[in-house]
Amino acid sequence: MPVAAVLLCVILALLAVFQLALVFGAPIGRFAWGGQHRVLPARLRIGSAVSVVIYAVIGAFALDRAEVIDVVPDAVSTVAMWIVFGYFVLGIGLNAISRSRAERVTMVPVCAVLALLSLLVALG
Known part of the structure; x- marks a missing residue:
């Protein structure tokens, strides 16, 4: 996928851009x-x-699982994407x-879309 x-x-x-804005003091903490x-x-x-960093790692696993890049063994990216799917489902809650x-x-729909996309990637 x-x-x-x-x-x-x-x-x-x-x-990541949103989180960096928070890191640098943007007054958008209500989100x-x-x-x-x-x-x-x-x-x-700091969080x-x-x-x-976590987003970058997730992106690398997703691209690896989709065979866009090859940085980890297939078994690792497969398991990682199922963990990512669970992470985003937890994020919804x-x-x-x-x-x-x-x-x-804002974030419930974003997490729902991320969960769906990560499920599609995990299913391959």
């Missing part, structure tokens, strides 16, 4: 980390920076219970 993998990477890249901070405190900025309406309305 190269198309699904590429779409997954595009959305992850957009999320992330429970929405309790307009500008994230240092510990959550946002880690998220960017966690975002759905957020105290922040902005986060719920």
